[in-house]
Amino acid sequence: MSxxxxxxxxxxxxxxxxxxxxxxxxxTVELAAETIGVIPARIAKTLSFRGEEEKAILVVAAGDAKIxxxxxxxxxxxxxxxxxxEEVLEQTGHxxxxxxxxxxxxxxxxxxxxxxxxFETLFPACxxxxxxxxxxxxxxFEYSLAKEWVDVCKDWEGAELPEKxxxxx
Numbered sequence: 001m002s003x004x005x006x007x008x009x010x011x012x013x014x015x016x017x018x019x020x021x022x023x024x025x026x027x028t029v030e031l032a033a034e035t036i037g038v039i040p041a042r043i044a045k046t047l048s049f050r051g052e053e054e055k056a057i058l059v060v061a062a063g064d065a066k067i068x069x070x071x072x073x074x075x076x077x078x079x080x081x082x083x084x085x086e087e088v089l090e091q092t093g094h095x096x097x098x099x100x101x102x103x104x105x106x107x108x109x110x111x112x113x114x115x116x117x118x119f120e121t122l123f124p125a126c127x128x129x130x131x132x133x134x135x136x137x138x139x140x141f142e143y144s145l146a147k148e149w150v151d152v153c154k155d156w157e158g159a160e161l162p163e164k165x166x167x168x169x
Contacts, residue, residue, distance in 0.1 A: 002094045002127035005103035010133070013143060019126045019133050027097030027129035029063040036123055036132060040064055041156065043132075044116060044124035044140060046099045048083040048092065051076075051109065056083055056091040058101050060124065060140060061113035065153035072152045080152075097129035101144035110146045112137065115156040117149070 007016040026032035033040040043063035049072075051057040057076065059067070072080035085096045093105025101110040101124070116122055116137050123132040124140060135143065 002098055002103070003131055004127075005093060005105075006100060006127035006131075007103075009103035010143065015133070015143075019131055021128070022130045022132075025097070025129050026125065026132055032123060032125070032132060033063065035130075038123065042119050042122050044122040044135075046101055046124065048088045048099060050078075050081040050083055050087075052078065055106070056087070056108050058092070058099075058108055058110045058144075059113055059150070059152060060101055060110065060116070060144065060146075061153050062115035062118065062122070062156055065113060065115035065156040068152060068154035071154070075150050075152050094125075094127050095129070098125045098127045098131065100125045100127055101140070101146070103127055110144045111148060111150045111152075112141055112144070112146050113153045114149055114151045115153045116140070118156075 007019055010016040022035050024035050026035045029040045029043045032043045041062045041064040044060050047059045049057045067080050069080050089095050121134050121136055126133050
């Protein structure tokens with residue numbers, strides 16, 4: 001159901017056919033990078049946090065970025081507390097491993113972390129543990145109906161990025 005809701009979401013931009021489905025798992029940053037043949041940093045991961053009034057906050061960040069608790073608190077005014085797998089499914093309609101900011105079950109606030117701005121394109125999941133789509137940062141912003149770009153991550157600045165990645169055959 002989740003993959004279908006994402007494809008239905010992309011239909012409004014005529015992009016539903018661009019959703020890629022894989023024979024292998026893309027449920028983690030590492031698996032997705034290996035499956036697609038890109039560096040892990042180019043996987044756009046969606047992190048789910050407990051917001052105010054039981055409404056989740058979604059932060060989409062580069063695959064090599066980690067939440068900086070101090071920056072998160074300064075930006076959102078609350079402590080960064082991730083949702084449980086059950087809460088993620090309840091709030092987003094997507095199971096862990098396929099969480100994305102598209103085709104959501106509920107109207108949630110989506111924010112994009114600046115860690116993704118290093119890349120021309122990134123690969124967010126599409127609602128299942130074996131799907132993705134290649135999008136620019138601007139497209140992710142538009143298609144996710146994001147509120148704004150934020151700076152709430154660490155450990156990605158100055159990271160060495162290889163030119164190419166060996167694709168598994």
